[in-house]
Amino acid sequence: MVYQVVVALYNNTFFRKVICQIVCLTAQKPWINIAAMKSYKHKAVEAAQFLKDHIEKLPQIGLLTGTGLGESATALDISLSFEYKDIPHFPATTVESHFGKLLFGSIRDKPIIAMQGRFHLYEGYSPLEVTFPVRVMQELGVKTLILSNAAGGLSPRLQTGDLMIIADHINLTGSNPLVGPNEESWGARFPDMTEAYDKKLITLAENAGKDAGIRLHKGVYAGLQGPSLETPAEIRFLQTIGADAVGFSTIQEVIAAVHADMQVLGLSIITNVHDPLAPTPAVVEEIIAVANSAAPKLATIIRQVAIKI
Numbered sequence: 001m002v003y004q005v006v007v008a009l010y011n012n013t014f015f016r017k018v019i020c021q022i023v024c025l026t027a028q029k030p031w032i033n034i035a036a037m038k039s040y041k042h043k044a045v046e047a048a049q050f051l052k053d054h055i056e057k058l059p060q061i062g063l064l065t066g067t068g069l070g071e072s073a074t075a076l077d078i079s080l081s082f083e084y085k086d087i088p089h090f091p092a093t094t095v096e097s098h099f100g101k102l103l104f105g106s107i108r109d110k111p112i113i114a115m116q117g118r119f120h121l122y123e124g125y126s127p128l129e130v131t132f133p134v135r136v137m138q139e140l141g142v143k144t145l146i147l148s149n150a151a152g153g154l155s156p157r158l159q160t161g162d163l164m165i166i167a168d169h170i171n172l173t174g175s176n177p178l179v180g181p182n183e184e185s186w187g188a189r190f191p192d193m194t195e196a197y198d199k200k201l202i203t204l205a206e207n208a209g210k211d212a213g214i215r216l217h218k219g220v221y222a223g224l225q226g227p228s229l230e231t232p233a234e235i236r237f238l239q240t241i242g243a244d245a246v247g248f249s250t251i252q253e254v255i256a257a258v259h260a261d262m263q264v265l266g267l268s269i270i271t272n273v274h275d276p277l278a279p280t281p282a283v284v285e286e287i288i289a290v291a292n293s294a295a296p297k298l299a300t301i302i303r304q305v306a307i308k309i
């Protein structure tokens with residue numbers, strides 16, 4: 001009798017879904033259930049619709065800036081701005097050096113959307129929340145994503161204040177925004193990452209640097225979850241595995257953007273350098289100050305790249 005009841009319940013689709021939801025929730029991974037993924041997509045569509053109702057032109061290029069780099073939005077002629085809190089379903093930024101504004105504008109007639117301030121795993125956001133703005137950009141039809149971040153230098157070639165074009169990355173965050181049911185309308189189940197950072201955009205950035213007399217390095221960015229900074233042993237490890245710079249952002253957004261079939265350009269400002277033989281504490285105020293003072297260089301590169309896209 002008991003067996004028959006169990007079999008009858010198991011054969012009932014609704015019952016199976018309820019069990020699946022309970023299992024997902026008890027595993028503390030609510031983002032992996034199918035219903036949650038559908039509602040996430042729905043939220044991105046709603047946020048995009050809200051923005052479409054206010055803007056005149058759909059953006060082609062998305063900019064995503066980080067620590068102290070909000071000023072690099074000066075690359076843009078701004079026509080409209082929204083506080084994140086006024087956009088349906090948008091998370092709120094909790095980091096002081098991040099502005100929390102979504103800007104619309106143009107660079108020489110090219111319509112642009114720019115996020116001043118991003119969401120990080122270390123703030124407690126899930127990978128889906130961190131990448132929500134990328135999904136909204138995808139829904140708006142953005143084809144190119146330019147990201148900037150502050151990073152610690154690991155390669156002896158790098159000096160404080162330098163700019164580094166991200167040629168590739170190493171995901172050490174322990175997270176991936178594509179875990180869970182794949183939203184087929186957004187991209188493939190197993191996106192290829194052999195050229196996550198677009199070669200043509202890298203060349204455009206290199207040329208922009210040459211034209212403007214700005215020294216640009218190229219290297220591998222290692223992304224950690226943070227927020228604690230790296231120990232000397234971790235620095236040695238990161239150097240050994242081929243990382244040139246380290247930071248707490250960018251990786252999740254780039255994975256979502258590649259899944260969305262966007263062309264990606266990543267730029268790091270080296271705000272501090274790590275020498276495992278002479279470890280010095282990284283001071284957050286100094287990191288922000290260096291990022292701020294390097295922002296004009298970054299704005300020049302972004303502007304020149306956007307013009308040439």
Ligand code: HPA
Pocket residue numbers: 150151152153229230246247248271272282287
């Ligand atoms: N580590 C991690 N993130 C960073 C650093 C660093 O040294 N500098 C700027 N962001």
